[in-house]
Amino acid sequence: MLSAFLKRLLFTRQFFIINGKVEVLNVQLVMLPPDVIFEIQNLDEKKSYDIGKKIAHDNMRLFAKKLGTSSEGILKDIQDIYETFGLGAMQIADLDQSKKRAIIRIKDSPTANLYLEKNKKKSSKAICIFISAFLAGTFSFLFNTSVDSVEKNCLAQGKDYCEFIIQSKQSKKIEKIKKA
Ligand SMILES: [Zn+2]
Structure with a gap:
């Protein structure tokens, strides 16, 4: 299908x-089988994140160009485009373009599924580094500014889906000040 x-x-x-x-x-x-992403992200989490973020950013720019649209115009197709990569189903739980912040849920993360299959037990932490990086790059393009993604909940931890908070370092700082 x-x-x-x-x-x-x-x-x-x-x-x-x-x-x-x-x-x-x-x-x-x-x-490629998801093992490739899984094994590479485990070699070096930081490097995998940085590379994944850059690749996603550059590819989204390429897709927008091919669709003849801007970073804002591509937003309506972002779920569809994301899903062609086979990295799970994307749900936008929250999106604030002015604050450049988003909450994204990914169902059926291939890396989390692989983790559970290989380890036969839940993980104590979120493990979808490449997906996190991919979302960071994608939304950096959509928001026209560099944002980062933190995985708050992961399927590998036994949650129903993986949830990522996407925001800029700047808005994270503001939030901390507000909370203090
Ligand atoms: Zn996950």
Whole structure:
């Protein structure tokens, strides 16, 4: 089965898998097992986060360009685009464009599923570093400013979904001052 978004792209010849090539919106993608992300993020969490954030940012810019839209215009397609990467289903629980803050829920994180499968027990901490990085990069593009993502709840901890708080370092500081 294909999502409505991919069906639309298929119809307009902007999605295909042929001759060893996977293309979405004329952007080449690679299908790999989630183990690749899982093992790489475990090698170096900080580096994986930084690289993942940059890659997501640059790819969202590319997708926006292909769709002929701005960072704001791409917002309505962001869930669909995100889901073509196979990184789980995205739900926007909260979004404040003026404060450049968002709460994102990801259902069925492939890295969390893999963790549970490999360890046969729950994790004591959130483990979806690459997804966190991917969201940070995506929303940095959407908000036109660098934001970071912190995973507050994770499927690997036995929660129903993974939840990420996305905000800039600046707004985090303001929040701390307000709380103090
Ligand atoms: Zn998670």
